[in-house]
Amino acid sequence: MDISNYLFLSAILFTIGAVGVVVRRNAIVVFMCIELMLNATNLAFVTFARINGNLDGQVASFFTMVVAACEVVVGLAIIVTMFRSRRSASVDDASLLKR
């Protein structure tokens, strides 16, 4: 199979994630879409490592996973605090700053 198909898949997953961030309302779902974008990037990294014939891309994908895990810790803390004080995880409800 042509290896560039993995790149197309990665681009499609990234786009689904990016569109999801823009159109979804629930903060948790928005966050899941961001994680999807990171995983699409991982697929691109691994594919490029295969194309270029070196290991840098595979190593990079491990770093991405670790950073994504850290992001989950911080992100869920913020979203949960938000939910507890408002009883809603909707991004649209968070509009005090718009006045």
Place this chain on the structure above:
Amino acid sequence: MSAPVLNYSLLAPILIILGGALLGVLVEAFISKALRATLQLGIALGSVVLSFAWLWKVHNESSISAAVKSVAMDPAGIYIQGIILILAFIAILLIADQDNFTAQASALPGSEEESVAIAEGKQQTEVFPLTLFAIAGMMLFPIATDLITLFVALEVLSLPLYLMAGLSRRRRLLSQEAALKYFLLGAFSSAIFLFGVAFLYGYSGSLNFNEIAASISASGNNSVFLYIGIIFISVGLLFKVGAVPFHSWTPDVYQGAPTPITGFMAACTKVAAFGATLRLFYVALDSVDGTWKPIITAIAMITMVIGSIAAMTQRDIKRALAYSSIAHAGFLLIGVVALSQAGLASSLFYFLAYGLATLGAFAVITIVRDSSGEVTDLNRWVGLGKKSPLIAAIFSIFLLSFGGIPLTAGFVGKFAIFSAAYQTGNMAIVVVAALASAIALFFYLRIVLMIWFAEPTNDSVTVVIPSFLTRTAIFVTVAATLIFGVIPAPLLDSAKNFAVFLR
């Protein structure tokens, strides 16, 4: 295969800060609440001072292999780290005023748990280790010469800031909302950044800046992978510096975050992000400047103009300063597109001039209060000059420095960066920059006039007597702003000497 060799002496400034941060986490867990705040402040200030002293010791050394090939401790990198440490020191003096921070971030806003925590003085001090972690990320960001190190540094500096934005004691819902917005948009932009990293790696087969530059000059620059990589990475970096059209988070986050944190973000994050942007474009992508220069030039222009115009329409002082910081991001982008040694040198000077005035201005905002906390409504600042002439005068100096009035550091910075662009023959950007500064100046002068020449209408607004640390921060920043404005030569010369990226 041999084990990697690390040059610990050159990496020590970052390691000291990280050590201080870890120590701070332990102190938070094990030390009684009576000692905690003092100890945390001591650790934070101590590690910044120690780190700066070590940086001073090694400032004549340089190496591009301090950590294999992942970081470059070169003159420009060391200079930017020094600026970040100086600004961070002043920011910690402001953060030390714990009255701005929630006693317990986990307690619900307005709950009994929260009022009990405030009444009993159960103040948590997690903000100090978080600040130190952020500083460590900021110091790593501008010296990273490897896309993965760049990404990790970006996250190390961003993650603590997301949390710190939500720690305000008053108006907590607003603060939590700022944290949520900053987090979601920040994570979105770093995912985009990472996608760009993947494609730049796919194009060049390497994550290292120099090897990317080598493969660009070897294989030509007409690859679609290269373009995707440059565009996506630029979006991530432009988001961090707050350039239009990726600026929409800036006013919301600056308004909602606790004011000392806003000052810290506005000054230090911008310096770190511009340091990284400069290095990426100067070292890795300089031979494809025909591709990115027109785009970045256009972004610089609209950033300057939109930032300056939008600042005028704001009624909240923190939002207004946020838009002013967006305009300054536009001015700093001039240094990126100049792509010359003069452009780099003038950016280094501008960092310090802008950072000092920004920290000073936000420090003043923390002490203008009424019974419910800080007063950020611009209409209530009317006539402040009659109530507290000294603070009003100091705030006016910061605004004039933002506006670029002679005898302030801001003027020298603007002049240096405009003349760097003029030398490269980029007349269009100089003209737009001059127009944008005129618009911005109008906005700053309007606030100055409002403070001095209008009758006070609201008597509940007062300037509280600042604590010793806040007072120190305000006086240091105002003195430096004036000194670097009157005798800029020593600093300009040192910036010129240090304006070298090793490759």
